[in-house]
Amino acid sequence: MILETERLILRPWQDADRAPFAAIVGDPHVMRFYPNTRDRAAADQWIDKMIAGLDAGTSAFLAAEHKSDGQLVGMIGTARIDMELRGNPREEIGWVLGSRYWGRGYAPEGARAHIDRAWRRGLPELVAFTSVLNxxxxxxxxxxxxSRDQEGDxxxxxxxxxxxxxxxxxxxxxxPARS
Ligand SMILES: CC(C)(COP(=O)(O)OP(=O)(O)OC[C@H]1O[C@@H](n2cnc3c(N)ncnc32)[C@H](O)[C@@H]1OP(=O)(O)O)[C@@H](O)C(=O)NCCC(=O)NCCS
Incomplete structure (x- = not known):
């Protein structure tokens, strides 16, 4: 599955992504709102889990590749939710980008393509969650x-x-087509 935006290709993971993804999730600044950074083995496991989710159709956390130079910008995607949240939403949307790409609107750009795909799939809603501090x-x-669901904290x-x-x-x- 491939999604394309103005500046990004969102695509399945390749072996060449493993080293740059490990550099992103091994960076303490990128991971400051996660309990831990990931070492190479943990980053590989994370990629393996995303590949398995794509194969099973339970998630679509895709590699975000910069169109102009083919560099890995990070990860943007959707996934089924495996914990209890208010209203029992089915899927979440999320993102992690390398810090050199921050502040240029790449996460919203890639996320919008996933939202469009979610609506095409007929999903009634998407949620996102993060630490209060993030x-x-x-x-x-x-x-x-x-919109923030104040009762969903x-x-x-x-x-x-x-x-x-x-x-x-x-x-x-x-x-919007279902509300
Ligand atoms: C959250 C994240 C994906 C945003 O991606 P992005 O492509 O930079 O998004 P935007 O360019 O739209 O910027 C969003 C906000 O990030 C913040 N931001 C932008 N550049 C920044 C920088 N260099 N340093 C710190 N924060 C920055 C600003 O608050 C900005 O909001 P603003 O545009 O109103 O000023 C990115 O910061 C990231 O990967 N963070 C680490 C991983 C993470 O926390 N993921 C979410 C887990 S739930």
Whole structure:
């Protein structure tokens, strides 16, 4: 599955993505709103999981490649949700980009292509969630037309109880054809 935007190709993962993806998720600045950075083995596992999800049709976290030079910008995609959230949403949308690409609107650009695809698939809504502290990611959610569900705040079950990243916010966007 391939999606194309003005500046990005969103496509399945290739072996050549493994080293640049490991550099992105091994960068403490990129991962400052995650409990840990990932070493090469963990980054490979993450890619393997995304490939398996694509094969199974349970997720579409795609590699975002810069059209002009073929460099890996990061990861942008959608996936089925495997935990309880308010309203039982089916799928989430998310993103992680290398820091040298931040601030140029790539995450919203790639996310919009995934939203269009979600509506074409007939999905009733998409949600996104992140740590309360992750304001850059919340800005992306706002830019792509998502609204914060104030009643959807939650403590992430896979983040340690006393960890400052545990409180999360929930954003939603509804399929305009279904509302
Ligand atoms: C969140 C993220 C994907 C945003 O991608 P992006 O392509 O830079 O998005 P935008 O260009 O639209 O910028 C969104 C916001 O990021 C912040 N931002 C932009 N450049 C930044 C930089 N160099 N340093 C820190 N924050 C920056 C700003 O708050 C910006 O909002 P604004 O445009 O209103 O000023 C990116 O910052 C990232 O990969 N962060 C680390 C991984 C992560 O936290 N992912 C989300 C997990 S839920």
């Amino acid at each position: 304001t850059p990611s919340q800005r992306v959610m706002e830019k792509i037309g998502m 939650f403590l992430h079950p896979r983040v340690a109880e006393d960890h400052p990243l545990r409180p999360h916010v929930l954003y939603r966007i509804a399929n």
